[in-house]
Amino acid sequence: MAFTRTLGKVGRQLYRPWASCQAPLRPTSSRTIAVEQSASAGTGFPPLQTFTEEETMMRDAVRKYAQERVAPLVSKMDENSSMADEVIKSLFEQGLMGIEISTEYGGTGSSFFSCMLVVEELAKVDASVAVMCDIQNTLINTLMSNLGTEEQKAKYLPRFATDMIGSFCLSEAGSGSDAFSMKTRAEKQKDYYIINGSKMWITSAEHAGVFLVLANADVSAGYRGITCFIVDRDTEGLEIGKKENKLGLRASSTCAVNFDNVKVHEKNILGKVGQGYKYAIGMLNGGRIGIAAQMLGLAQGCFDHAVPYTRQRMQFGKRIFDFQGLQHQIAYVATQLEAARLLTYNAARLKEAGRPFVKEASMAKYFAAEVATLTTSKCIEWMGGVGFTKDYPVEKYYRDCKIGTIYEGTSNIQLSTVAKLLDQEYNS
Amino acid sequence: MAARVLVGVKRVIDYAVKIRVKPDNTGVVTDGVKHSMNPFCEIAVEEAVRLKENKLVKEVVAVSCGPQQVQETIRTALAMGADRGIHVEVSGKDYDSLGPLQVSKILAALAKKEEASLIILGKQAIDDDCNQTGQMTAALLDWPQGTFASEVAIEGDKLKVIREIDGGLETIKINLPAVVTADLRLNTPRYATLPNIMKAKKKKIANVKPAELGVDLTSRLEVLRVDEPPQRQAGVKSKRSSVHTSTGDLFMEVVPTSDSTPAVIPSAQLLLQAF
Secondary structure (H helix, E strand, O other): OOHHHOOOHHHHHHHOOOOOOOOOOOOOOHHHHHHHHHHHOOOOOOOOOOOOHHHHHHHHHHHHHHHHHHHHHHHHHHHHOOOOHHHHHHHHHOOOOOOOOOHHHOOOOOOHHHHHHHHHHHHHHOHHHHHHHHHHHHHHHHHHHHHOOHHHHHHHHHHHHHOOEEEEEOOEOOEOOOHHHOOOEEEEEOOEEEEEEEEEEEEOOOOEEEEEEEEEOOHHHHHHHEEEEEEEOOOOOEEEEEEOOOOOOOOOOEEEEEEEEEEEEHHHEEOOOOOHHHHHHHHHHHHHHHHHHHHHHHHHHHHHHHHHHHHHOEEOOEEHHHOHHHHHHHHHHHHHHHHHHHHHHHHHHHHHOOOOOHHHHHHHHHHHHHHHHHHHHHHHHHHHHHHOOOOOOHHHHHHHHHHHHOOOOOHHHHHHHHHHHHHHHOOO | OEEEEEEEOOEEEOOOOOOOEOOOOOOEOOOOOOEEEOHHHHHHHHHHHHHHHOOOEEEEEEEEEEOOOHHHHHHHHHHHOOOEEEEEEOOOHHHHOOOHHHHHHHHHHHHHHHOOOEEEEEOOOOOOOOOOHHHHHHHHHOOOEEEEEEEEEEEOOEEEEEEEEOOEEEEEEEEOOEEEEEOHHHOOOOOOOHHHHHHHOOOOEEEEOHHHHOOOOOOOOOOOOOOOOOOOOOOOOOOOEEEEOOOOOEEEEEEEOOOOOEEEEEOHHHHHHHO
16 A cells, blocks of 8 residues: 555655655545545556546646636736736636635635646746735645634635635745744733734735734743734735736736734734744745646746747757757757756645655655746747747746745755754664 | 427537548548537527526436537536436447437437437537438427527527528527537537536436437448548639729639639638628
């Protein structure tokens, strides 16, 4: 039973019998078992690019939706630095904002992997739309579903699935990678907390109806005082700062959020007091895979625009694709893309299977962001002068990709995480 | 009130795919090629689902004939709002020679078996462009037909259909039960939302064999050869003789081509006006 669920870990187990870093296997969801039963009837170990019928239908539906309803608006949204209301509305209508939320709360009731496929397909068209969908699903919905009380879940999950965007407030001007040195405080007063401080780089703040805010409720305990608060947008003292004027992901609003004596009842605490740091890390591990999927889709979308051009553009009497120099570059990039895809899919499948996935998720995010940077840069070169103009979409992909190496854990943080886990692996 | 609507959906090569002829000229390449629901069938499903949402019909049943893969097409119809599906199993040589005559016999038999009072089909499939199944089905059932429908309205036990014809629009009123074929402008099909895709997984697809319906699949047609259309030759312009309309507008030009048979080129302006 253990071996049929490894999907690639079998090789590692054979080569390194002395390293046992695997947590006891927890039961898998019935969906993953179903895939293997149907697949193992034929090949035994399905390739990573095997999807269930549900996942395939989801992916095709989102692909069509993205191509037909989002693509025409991308250029304008980028120029105006603003997400079209129509896109936000249709994301909800299509059920893309509550993919893992169960149907009893009005969500789609699907799986993490389906969510990754959705993010990838959206990113092929517009990375800004993809990030809005990704953060809602992997950060906001996950936090609420895993930590919310019945009352909180009943209040917020249906709204997250149907019409309300959530924003996650962790970073501050003085604390990015060093997240736990945050200065935002929450002072307890009877059964209320008074939040004071300033968060920065908050995605979707322009449209969010609720903010999940990490604030320190007990500064003397250091990071063990960090607590997660649910703060509704209309709470007095909460102010959305100005929107950043960004290089890329311009359609996604990124604002400062200021808290001036914001009074929050203790029943609005998500999870337990002082456990916020743990929740943040846990959830960012999964969110990492979402960003990997976004970068993957971005790179693929850019690639899909550039390669047809190289097959049509004629110079010196032949297609520029026919020059070996270009062929080698294109093949190299395609290989990197495939590797990024497999890293991402594998990390997602591992998470779904309830197996340790932190190292793989970090690797996937780091690698996919690097591949996106490489791919988009090369695609502009292949398209020559026209690649450099805004008439063609590749320059937008090039600008959008850069944030991949920065947000939800910089590349350096990812590498440090991988190194730390490797260190532990060789311990036993 | 029409209780049950039967909607036929066909799995065809996706409209965006570049079609290639097999090297042995027996057909087109289908292996590994992207397939999807025939666009006119999508319009048919959408119309049926809208009728159900407006409470004019009780149940929408999606039907497809073919091998295992057509179940995907039926699932798409279910995700768009059909209530259940029927998969008529046809595979191998029978599937290769399956044409409008056989499908219409199957649909006629199913309509009787399911006691359907309305059949909605796409006007034609984009792979064979036959435009025959709807008409044949109606004839076999001896039901009235409203083809090339750009608007359908149920009025009591009658159906008002506005048809797109060469001269414009024709409005007819036909008795139910009837067969309707959907034209392009009948509606804009909805996207299958993710929650509906999940719901579709629980809807039933029944399997039926043509023999159970008493249908003989023998084809009266034999495909001898399939070829690509000839490569378009460039025209050659040298001396032109032109014909003008009474108002002086350019009507057409007669231009010698490379094999010296003159080609008549209608004026683009007037072509646009004609449509």
